[in-house]
Amino acid sequence: MHKPLLIGGLAAALALAGCGSDAPGTGAQAPDATADAAAGSDHAFSPEITADDFAELTRTLASDAFEGRAPGSPGGERTVEYIRAQYERIGLQPGGEDGSWYQTVPMVETTAAPSTVLRIDGPDGARELAFGDDMVIGTRTGEATVNVADSELVFVGYGVDAPEQDWNDYDGLDVEGKTVVILVNDPGFHAQDAELFGGERMTYYGRWTYKFEEAARKGATAALIVHDTPGASYGWDVVRNSWSGAQFDLRAEDDPAPRLPAQGWISGEVARDLFQAAGLDLDEQIAAANRRGFRAVPLDAKVSFDLTSTITEGESRNVIGVLPGSGDAADEAVVYMGHWDHLGKHEGPDGEDLIYNGAVDNATGIAGIIEIAERFATTEPAPQRSLVFLAVTLEESGLLGSQYYVAHPTFPLAKIVGAINLDAMSVAGPARDFVVTGMGNSELEDLLKTQADAQDRVLVEEGNPAGGFYFRSDHFNFAKAGVPALYAKGGNDLVDGGPAAGERATQAYAAVYHQPGDEFDENWNFDGVVQDLEALYGVGRALADDPQLWPNWYEGNPFKAERDAMLAQ
Numbered sequence: 001m002h003k004p005l006l007i008g009g010l011a012a013a014l015a016l017a018g019c020g021s022d023a024p025g026t027g028a029q030a031p032d033a034t035a036d037a038a039a040g041s042d043h044a045f046s047p048e049i050t051a052d053d054f055a056e057l058t059r060t061l062a063s064d065a066f067e068g069r070a071p072g073s074p075g076g077e078r079t080v081e082y083i084r085a086q087y088e089r090i091g092l093q094p095g096g097e098d099g100s101w102y103q104t105v106p107m108v109e110t111t112a113a114p115s116t117v118l119r120i121d122g123p124d125g126a127r128e129l130a131f132g133d134d135m136v137i138g139t140r141t142g143e144a145t146v147n148v149a150d151s152e153l154v155f156v157g158y159g160v161d162a163p164e165q166d167w168n169d170y171d172g173l174d175v176e177g178k179t180v181v182i183l184v185n186d187p188g189f190h191a192q193d194a195e196l197f198g199g200e201r202m203t204y205y206g207r208w209t210y211k212f213e214e215a216a217r218k219g220a221t222a223a224l225i226v227h228d229t230p231g232a233s234y235g236w237d238v239v240r241n242s243w244s245g246a247q248f249d250l251r252a253e254d255d256p257a258p259r260l261p262a263q264g265w266i267s268g269e270v271a272r273d274l275f276q277a278a279g280l281d282l283d284e285q286i287a288a289a290n291r292r293g294f295r296a297v298p299l300d301a302k303v304s305f306d307l308t309s310t311i312t313e314g315e316s317r318n319v320i321g322v323l324p325g326s327g328d329a330a331d332e333a334v335v336y337m338g339h340w341d342h343l344g345k346h347e348g349p350d351g352e353d354l355i356y357n358g359a360v361d362n363a364t365g366i367a368g369i370i371e372i373a374e375r376f377a378t379t380e381p382a383p384q385r386s387l388v389f390l391a392v393t394l395e396e397s398g399l400l401g402s403q404y405y406v407a408h409p410t411f412p413l414a415k416i417v418g419a420i421n422l423d424a425m426s427v428a429g430p431a432r433d434f435v436v437t438g439m440g441n442s443e444l445e446d447l448l449k450t451q452a453d454a455q456d457r458v459l460v461e462e463g464n465p466a467g468g469f470y471f472r473s474d475h476f477n478f479a480k481a482g483v484p485a486l487y488a489k490g491g492n493d494l495v496d497g498g499p500a501a502g503e504r505a506t507q508a509y510a511a512v513y514h515q516p517g518d519e520f521d522e523n524w525n526f527d528g529v530v531q532d533l534e535a536l537y538g539v540g541r542a543l544a545d546d547p548q549l550w551p552n553w554y555e556g557n558p559f560k561a562e563r564d565a566m567l568a569q
Helices: 008-015 033-038 051-061 074-090 208-217 236-243 268-277 282-289 359-377 400-407 444-454 475-480 498-512 527-545 560-568
Strands: 102-112 117-122 125-130 135-138 145-155 179-183 222-226 246-249 262-266 297-323 333-339 344-347 353-356 386-392 416-421 433-436 458-461 485-490
Touching: 051 074, 051 359, 051 527, 074 297, 074 344, 074 359, 074 386, 102 135, 102 400, 117 268, 135 222, 135 236, 135 297, 179 208, 208 222, 208 262, 236 262, 262 268, 268 282, 268 297, 297 359, 297 400, 333 359, 333 400, 333 527, 359 386, 359 527, 386 400, 386 527, 400 475, 416 475, 416 527, 433 444, 444 458, 444 485, 444 527, 475 485, 485 527
Parallel strands: 145 179, 179 222, 222 262, 333 386, 333 416, 416 485, 433 458
Antiparallel strands: 102 246, 102 297, 117 125, 117 297, 135 262, 145 297, 297 386, 344 353, 433 485
């Protein structure tokens, strides 16, 4: 699962280990005998979804033979070949480029010079902001140099233009050539007003990615988000570490989303001083930005900087298998997806190689989509719509594999009925509840409720709705493009031990998340994940068997307008 921002030094470097000579298409190593021995070829797979099959797949993908599944590494290559072999065994057809199983994902690595400073010229003179301590900044343009001189600073509240909410922080404002200063999260959060947007629950408009994209759509030269820990759900140290070192992205020509010349964050302390120099109180401005009718406020200051970056390019691969539909709706598809990548290997403090096996995150998700694929491929009657089983790369680097697929889909997005994401499945045993991350988004939840009811389970929202976790895994790229997307898995109210046992399991996983300790455990209880997979299979089966079924987003959802436009075509 993708963190709120990548940790630059370790996770980012590991997540894209191999941008050089080992990258696919540039001399990547073929699977060796070690990988072949780990492939589990002597395991007798069942056509049903079973604990034994799921365990075998997870155990293999999380084994040391796959070296933590870093994109571009030998272990990453073994991973995509193993997934391809499983798809072939099941009887899927290749769904990638030119009749292959693969979709090449070009990527760019950008490292901003840590010596970069922002110069602020305001009423009280000039001040230089240091990279890391006071601010962080970067570019997604692929340009090695970005120069900005005397760009006017303007406070645009939460930086939101949401027609369905009757809210536009840019109303009547021309930001051409200007640098916008933006609050993190969305209207209603700091005021704890449940009537504004999602109240405590972060909506799409609260994500920093949205704010930068919207600023680019409005024509701004740069954007700076004001950090506060409650609003972001993480401290300044996460921002500093995440934006230091290598940052990974798609090439600009492969991504239709708008991009700013430069974007970054400033600390809360810097923001308070900046507002004070302009004769403004930051707390009063936050309160004003939470009220309808807010108007942007000039900050009586200008920013200048010379941003230099090191740019390198590489590539990785998505693995795509298709079960063609059997009816007139075979040109329509249901997508099951999960990310195959993890953090690879890293040298430990004593020189030993530490393998980040990523058993839960996300060997479990890939094992899950393979199990669901086999169930579809061996169950009669054959589904009328097609099924796409999409194993994406570069999730740990910012959801890049799924982002690329959405920009270059193998089925037109208007023909994709829905997307179901499997990421970090629960291996704590059967649960009475089913966690729907971002609950209240789409009619896919109605189909899941039918499955949950049959299992005597109840749908619940995630434990920290303010964290915006719906926007932090691969389904989000489908959602942003308008395709209804579901992300759900077993909850904390365990049949054996109740919420207390579930909380212990959650804390145990949190302790090894993105650590070498995320390893396969023979003591895991797979009965719950089998239930989860059966329910998610049931959702896809309902979609695949009924060509008249076109789930949409619920009213008021920011992605509904995009879906409505698709369906109108």
